[in-house]
Amino acid sequence: IERMRQVGLSADVRVLFGQPTLAALAAAVGRHDNQEVQVPANLIAPDCQRITPDLLPLVALSQEAIDRIVASVPGGAGNVQDIYPLAPLQEGILYHHLAARQGDPYVLQAQFAFDSRERLDDFSLALQGVIDRHDILRTSMAWEGLEEPVQVVWRKAVLGVEQMRLSPGDGDVAGQLKARFDASHHRLDIRQAPLMCIRFAEDAPNRRWVASLLFHHMALDHAALEVVRHEMQAHLLGQAGRLGDAVPYRNYVAQARLGVSPEEHEEFFRDMLGGVDEPTLPFGLQDVRGDNAVMEETRQDVAIDLSQRLRAQARRLGVSAAALHHLAWAQVLGRVSGREKVVFGTVLMGRMQGGEGADRALGMFINTLPICVPVGGRVRDSVLATHARLSGLLGHEHASLALAQRCSGVAAPTPLFSALLNYRHTSAESITLHMSSAWQGIEALGGEERTNYPLTLSVDDLGEGFSLTVQAVTGIDAARVGAYMETALASLVEALEHAPENPLADLSILPATEREELLVGFNATQAEYPLAQTIHGLFEAQVQRTPESLAVLHRGQRLSYRELNERANRLAHYLRKQGVKPDSRVAICVERSLDMVVGLLAILKAGGGYVPLDPAYPADRIAY
The missing domain is CATH 3.30.559.30 (Nonribosomal peptide synthetase, condensation domain)
Structure with missing residues (x-):
């Protein structure tokens, strides 16, 4: 897409990706206009002492709201470069940040090891150089008391770098560092820029320093991390002057909001x-x-x-x-x-x-x-x-x-x-x-x-x-x-x-x-089974083996195998006197209880076949 723009060609992205062949794609290029939104200029001058609504073309804010936002930024109006709305996914991420009862699923962590403290300092300075170039890395979020959340670009934002005192006696130092800042319980204050920081510790047993780079997904996506890596490499090599002009994030917000x-x-x-x-x-x-x-x-x-x-x-x-x-x-x-x-x-x-x-x-x-x-x-x-x-x-x-x-x-x-x-x-x-x-001297240990x-x-x-x-x-x-x-x-x-x-x-x-x-x-359920034995016969054999073991438990009431067998025998004799004989159908309508188990066994012992009825059935069905 970028190469097409550079040579003056344009194509509607839906047409572009709907083409089945390169020939069809070539025919589509230039035939469909993909008009980019004209991005309103940033009207806040570097020496601006008071920001007013007319200086913010991408967002509608009252003077009171602007003053409240500016007051939350260190340095006041002189340190505010721009204010504009959130991009679509930023809005969703903010929702999850605010809704999370603990931690924040969008605080990401990357871990590094350094062979010396000097290399850690070089890494931090290179990252600060990238922060100085890109407005999104100098951005904080504001939402309290506003009709819609906004992001505030600071002119200067300093990367927080803090040493943690961790003892090797408590386990692997890198593991301790990672666990301390795990997203399940750790949050970043997204009202402060930059939306990233470095926390590091000395790992003396391994003769190295380890660091966790914590950053919020609201500021960086997967592709942006590649740009950060590329630009940090230029800073580490002393070639930062060769980097092209940084592209303001406000351009994308304008395309998303006004397209x-x-x-x-x-x-x-x-x-x-x-x-x-x-x-x-x-x-x-x-x-x-x-x-x-x-x-x-x-x-x-x-x-x-x-x-x-x-x-x-x-x-x-x-x-x-x-x-x-x-x-x-x-x-x-x-x-x-x-x-x-x-x-x-x-x-x-x-x-x-x-x-x-x-x-x-x-x-x-x-x-x-x-x-x-x-x-x-x-x-x-x-x-x-x-x-x-x-x-x-x-x-x-x-x-x-x-x-x-x-x-x-x-x-x-x-x-x-x-x-x-x-x-x-x-x-x-x-x-x-x-x-x-x-x-x-710098090793990536992983991330999440x-x-x-x-x-x-x-x-x-x-x-x-x-x-x-x-x-x-x-x-x-x-x-x-x-x-x-x-x-x-x-x-x-x-x-x-x-x-x-x-x-x-x-x-x-x-x-x-x-x-x-x-x-x-x-x-594979094949098993040896005494086919000549009945269910109640198998039960009675168990009674002989473990008469005092627990057989039935229901809501605190219990029966041993011996007790269950005795009660079932008494009821079976009663049923036989009532005319139950082999192949008789005997209906049982009982709530789930010890009596239900006694009744089922008694019917079998009397030679009948039980017909279970649910007390919740309609009365006419039970009667039938």
Whole structure:
């Protein structure tokens, strides 16, 4: 998209991604206008002493509200560069920040090790250099007393770097540091800029320093982290002067707020979601708040042969590999939620229509929006329909999730979906720190990314292969879900290759091992059983073995095997006197109790067959 802009070409993104071939794409370029929003200029001068409503073209605020916001910023008006609204996903993240009873699911953590304190200082200074360049990293959030939340860009924001005193005697120092700032209980004050900090400690036993970089997802998405890494490397190498001009985040906010109208968004989502009146809740998972949830994560590489076959089928049908993964994920979610109209969240890059330079800008560009994927059609038709739906969704990547849900038949606060798919292109370089002299003495120890959703699948498109990362709340086997997904992909490719007209519902998501367990293992119920013995005869044998053991317990009342047998015998003798003989049908209408068990055994001992009646049945049915 950026290269097309540079040569003066434009294309509507929906048309662009709807083209089945490169020839069709070439024909579409230049024939459709994708008019960018003209971004209003920032009118706040560097020496401004008082900010007034006319200086804020992107937001409507009263003078009283502006003064209150400015008073919360260190340095006052002289340190306020801009004020504007939140982007769509920022609004959702703020909601979860405020709703979380403890912790914050969107505080992310990356851990590093340094061979010296000097290298840690170099790292911190390089990050401060990036903060100084990019407005989103000098941004705080304000919402209290306002009609809508806003973000406030500071002219100067200093990275907080603090040493923690940790004892090696309490365990691994890096592990202690990570646990202390775990998102399940730790929060960042998002009313202060920057929305990141460094907490570090000396790890004397390992002759190193370890640090946790904490940052809020409201400021950075996955692609933005790559820009941060690239620019930090330039600072570490002393080449910061070669970096181009930073792209203001306000440009994206303007595109999102002033581009496609809410009415157009609503028309699209009503068409897609209007017939959806039940949520898609895999495994019954309904809690999408995400606070305090303990997550399990597993990662697996898709077999290279399967990856190549997926790409071959995508090329043959003129669709994206992402469409195949979306359809396979819909199959998995449909099976584990019992739904044929499957809805889940998909992460959109947000940079397609983010304005010029969006590919190298920092900020929260991504957005999560629902996609409805019917799984009741034929295989080939379902692939094409999923691709078309994804293409259409790209044109509405700036819509808010709240607007989209309102267009469905699922009324809030019930969530429309509780599972997410994040399809992202990941270069090998982005998996580890770049192997250059800039990073000598610095080692990435790992990090964590999570969302508020209880079930998330991240698909990393590695150029040739794919990898699948599943995050699931404790109690849902993440590895098992990953195996379902890979099996669904294999079944889908097999059908596209040999039987594209077959029903999608016929494809399996069960790995061979689980299928064997379900069909064979769970049905291996053969056991030696005394066929000549009756049920009450087996019971009486147990009475002989353990007469005083507990046989029945109900609401604090208990009977041993001996007591139960004696009571059942007395009732059986009574029934025989009443004419009960073998094959007599004896109705028993008793609430669940000790008497129910006594009655059932007595009927059997008398030779009858019991007919259970529920006291809740209608009176005429009981009488019959």
